[in-house]
Amino acid sequence: MTDLVLGTANIGLAYGQALARDLPDDEQALDLLAAADRAGFSALDTAAAYGVAERRIGRYLDIHNHSQLAIHTKLSPDLSRADQLHDSLKEMRQTLGKAPAQILLHRWTQRYVDNGGLWDELRAARDAGLCGKIGVSVQSPEETQEALSDPDVEVIQLAYNLLDWRYETAHMQTALLAADVRIEVRSILLQGLLTLDPQMSWPELSQPYDSEGLVEYVSAQAAQWTMGNPVALCLRFVSSLGWVDALIMGADGPAQLRLLSQSKAEGALPNNAIDAIRAARPYVPEALLDPSQWL
Numbered sequence: 680m681t682d683l684v685l686g687t688a689n690i691g692l693a694y695g696q697a698l699a700r701d702l703p704d705d706e707q708a709l710d711l712l713a714a715a716d717r718a719g720f721s722a723l724d725t726a727a728a729y730g731v732a733e734r735r736i737g738r739y740l741d742i743h744n745h746s747q748l749a750i751h752t753k754l755s756p757d758l759s760r761a762d763q764l765h766d767s768l769k770e771m772r773q774t775l776g777k778a779p780a781q782i783l784l785h786r787w788t789q790r791y792v793d794n795g796g797l798w799d800e801l802r803a804a805r806d807a808g809l810c811g812k813i814g815v816s817v818q819s820p821e822e823t824q825e826a827l828s829d830p831d832v833e834v835i836q837l838a839y840n841l842l843d844w845r846y847e848t849a850h851m852q853t854a855l856l857a858a859d860v861r862i863e864v865r866s867i868l869l870q871g872l873l874t875l876d877p878q879m880s881w882p883e884l885s886q887p888y889d890s891e892g893l894v895e896y897v898s899a900q901a902a903q904w905t906m907g908n909p910v911a912l913c914l915r916f917v918s919s920l921g922w923v924d925a926l927i928m929g930a931d932g933p934a935q936l937r938l939l940s941q942s943k944a945e946g947a948l949p950n951n952a953i954d955a956i957r958a959a960r961p962y963v964p965e966a967l968l969d970p971s972q973w974l
Contacts, residue, residue: 681918682721683943684751685712685936686865686929691725691732705735707932712739714933716746718940724836724865724927726753726785727771737775749780751834751863753816754801756785761796768804781812781834781861787822790815790829802831812861818969820845827858836927838866840873841900841916841956842893842963855922863925867917868910870970873897875909882973886964896961904952911942916956919947 690708693701703711712735715723725732733752740746752775755767772778782801784790790798805813814834817823823846826832835858839846846855855862872879875897881890897909905911917923926943930936948956966972 681923681943682925683719683940684722684724684863684925684927685715685720685748686927687712687723687725687732687736688729689929689931690729690735692730702730705738708735709739709742710933711930711936712736712748713743714936715930716743716748718933718936720748720936720940721925722749722751722780724751724863727755727767728753728785733771733774740776750775750777751781751783752779753783753785754789756789758789758797759792761793761800764797764800764804768809772809778808779810781814782810783813783834783836784815787815787817787826790826798831814860818971820848820851824851824854827854827860832860834861834863836863836865838968839864839917840867840869840968841897841913842869842873842960843968844960844962845965845968847957852922858922861924862922863927864917864923865927866970867913867926867928869968873909873913882967882970884964884966884973886966888963888967889961892961893963896959900956900959904948904956905942905945908942910938911945912956914939914942915945915948916953918943919953 690703690711712723723736725736727733736750752771758764758767801813804810812833814832814836815826816836817826823835823837826835868874872881875894897912901907901909901912905915914926914928918926928939930939
């Protein structure tokens with residue numbers, strides 16, 4: 680069963696490169712978290728780097744102390760020494776008001792901070808009961824392969840969507856399917872581009888690509904498989920893959936959350952749909968799949 684997890688970057692900071700979004704106020708943020716509770720989301724994905732998101736989550740949980748939403752968070756990307764972890768975890772616990780179900784390194788490179796000492800301290804914190812699982816957020820298949828080879832990694836969070844060809848080599852697919860770790864997928868809508876919202880601005884890249892052709896491709900596949908709904912297409916495509924344990928999806932309001940929940944409830948796409956979507960997929964440059972490379 681694939682979990683549906685609410686991404687909370689957009690309740691903590693002005694978020695999005697393809698479409699600038701204003702930071703919601705406290706009331707709007709708490710309403711969104713309550714809607715996630717009602718819609719059957721299993722957890723909230725947050726991070727120390729997400730502005731006021733952890734504080735708002737902590738306030739929500741203080742008000743709704745019977746909430747079943749688990750908390751998944753990430754360490755600050757600014758941690759540069761192992762001895763900083765204790766105070767960071769203390770602050771995190773005070774802000775959230777409870778121990779997170781899982782804590783991830785914000786970047787794979789943190790695995791090697793202080794000659795691996797930061798990771799060792801995080802392992803010790805897990806063993807002391809300060810969180811349930813530990814893991815890493817990765818940016819590429821190469822980092823994913825490295826994380827899969829580390830026996831202490833229990834969770835891997837990666838970016839993937841229906842345009843992404845990078846994870847579809849036979850070697851990568853075998854490794855993902857055999858992995859004894861929780862694999863969470865973010866960026867399923869590629870920062871909203873794949874919703875086909877006409878307000879979205881496709882990024883400029885150093886390599887050329889056909890954005891109009893991509894819109895036509897997604898529109899055609901949605902028309903064929905999800906009654907014209909591109910969001911349902913993207914969500915159901917990823918949830919159909921046998922190696923995915925959780926979908927991390929952001930939303931601007933309760934109505935969008937309900938649509939995400941309804942789309943997930945429609946279930947996996949059939950195998951012939953997955954094959955057809957991949958076969959028709961136009962090539963895109965790797966830079967489009969990594970928003971950090973957008974100009």
